[in-house]
Amino acid sequence: MHGTASHPRPVHLGVDLTDAGTHPAAWRAVGSSAQRRFDARRLVELVATAERGLLDLVTFDDAFSVRPGRGGAHGRLDAALVASRLASRSAGIGLVPTVTTTRTEPSHVSRALASLDHLSDGRAGWQVGWSTAPVEAAGSRRGGPERTADAVAEADEVVGAVTALWAGREDDASTARDVASGRSGVRETLRHVDRDGIRFVVDEPSATVRPPQGRPPVVVRVTSPGSADLAARRADVARVRAATRDEAVAVRELLRDAAADAGRHPDDVRVLVDAYVVIGQDRASAQARLDLLHDLEGVDGVGWDTGSLTHVGTARDLAATVEDWTTAGGADGFVLRPSSLSTDLDAVVQRVVPLLQRAGLFRTEYPGTTLRDTLGLAGPGRRFAAIA
Template identity: 40%
Template sequence: MPRELHLAIELNGTGELNGTGHHPADADPSAALTAAHWTDLVRLAEQGALDFVTVGDRLAPPPDGGGDRIAPPLDGSGGRLDAVAVLAQVALVTSRIGLVPTVNTTHTEPFRTSTALAGLDIVSAGRAGWQADVSTTGARAVGRVSRASAAELWAEAADIAEFAARLWDSWADDAEVRDATTGRFTDPDRLHQVDGDGPHFAARGPSMVPRPPQGRPPLAVALDVHDSDGQWELAAGHADVVLLDADEPVTARLARSALLHRTAEAGRDPDALRVLVRVAVDLGGGAGPRPHSLPPADTVRFTGAAADLAGLLADWHAAGGADGFHLLPASAPADLPAVVHELLPPLRERGIFRTGYTGRTLRDHLGLPHPADRVALRPDTAR
């Protein structure tokens, strides 16, 4: 029996200004500013039993506005909603699919990162994840004066990922008592003081939010074989999912092997890491291929019929370089129906993709264990 693959889809281009995919010409640019747009897309992805959806976010100014412009165009075409807020809304009308927003660690306070993601995991009943990203261009939009190098920003991202995990661990799984007779909400002996003192920030715990249902929402890191060592260190040291750019099966296999080796060197279990190759796809939306619609990427690029894409994914999966795939559609509204109705059936016929969800949390879908409370295991940190 072949091993099942994991499958996720990006609902907007992290390098674009709207929420319609990488090719906005065939979609209403203002649609991404409505709740219906997002709920319709995610419900359809859930109908297909995809592992998770990703929603990008960015602070860079519009590309046609120059380096000094930070306001979006007045026609709404440059508008973008906060990714965590979007998926918190979607969580209320879905029940199984994983929800993975991009969080910019450069301009989001570590405590805010932790509490926002814990809140998303709670309201979604354990379906939250997050994709860490950094920004070298959005400083003026948030009032940041100094500009750090990319290496410093990725090192900061790693520190924030570690501190967020420690904050989530600052509440034991059974810290909530909810005893109406005594009026106690928590057991103080099950809360732990954590400090974040480092070169990039200073913060204190415990968290104000109970431990998330998943313990720690899974962290996804986008990675290219040519990326900086800082990005590789973040992935090896903290990621649960790596979204890998690779243009050939052998490249993916070698990169995955190197990544698993570095994960083991970081003292983590490499078997608890999922590597999904990113695939830029244009399935035509029922109207034939759209010229020049695929995003620039050093990864697999496919234009054509969904049934042919199924064969490509099956071949790559059999080559052993990927646990699954992260699809980057040319247009999410146009291509997602083809993914659900035309791509998934032949993958199921091959026995390599689920017919329905067997678990309830994102960790369940990915086959990841519930993480232990690391802080509770260190007696010196108990309050």
């Protein structure tokens, strides 16, 4: 790495805290704390570690079905409730749960995430989820789309409805109540929201006070042409997969061009590449850890096929990759996906982040109090007519 490296904008780093790590066998590794999977104190500890590294945000996946695996089916805690639990036990870092649009009413999504934004003093984000899984449809009276394109189209409509509900009060709306006169400042600033989607109707005012951020950042995972279009039109953060730097450059430029075509400024979308990481003192020890995880999963002689950047090596090598990809225009940052949270998250915070800081690529303190501040996005006073 070059100690005098310059960068037009700080690198953004998030970390996925789903399960025990992204490798299927992470929960079986020594020290994985698998027995604490549903222990709130473990989650508090993980977020505190990420916060010590001044990371932008943490994400939590969610779904309405259990996940099959070699060790049996695995459940998860509700991501939005987990984030709410962590709100008062963290400071600075963004909390970004996945909330599905396929089987959740827009008014419920709006209220849950606006509440999280209040509980966290403006650090909430929303990772948009959708599903076409038959097992999920079977457990829902509402049913759902059978094709991914239809699910993404529905997600587009839901995001529009949710952002309209968030904007359903004036920017200067007051929550004060005049006890003597019996008048409520809130009641006078409500706006009626009328949205008619394929599987829902919103015909009501917002039931929740406007979020502190105005619009908590919307995160969209780009996995198809339809989701790329959704991200370009609606997202503040696009999570993409790219296995090489050149591929990342092409994907980022495609999204920025699509955002411009949708009437947005390209800089209003942060493009973060998913990076799967196994960190060791040297490359051989990192590979040995990955081989052990493969053995635990019963996978013999095959690689870790993630479909995106996969780093198996040292902290210094990972920091160099971050510098290389971001300065080349391949990413605004990365969502790090540790193979094992118990090992790799500590390595990111203790070894990777200091290298990036010394290179002038990463912050030494949080730039403000909200997630929008951290991501360098416009504040709550801005109107989002172009993407609402």
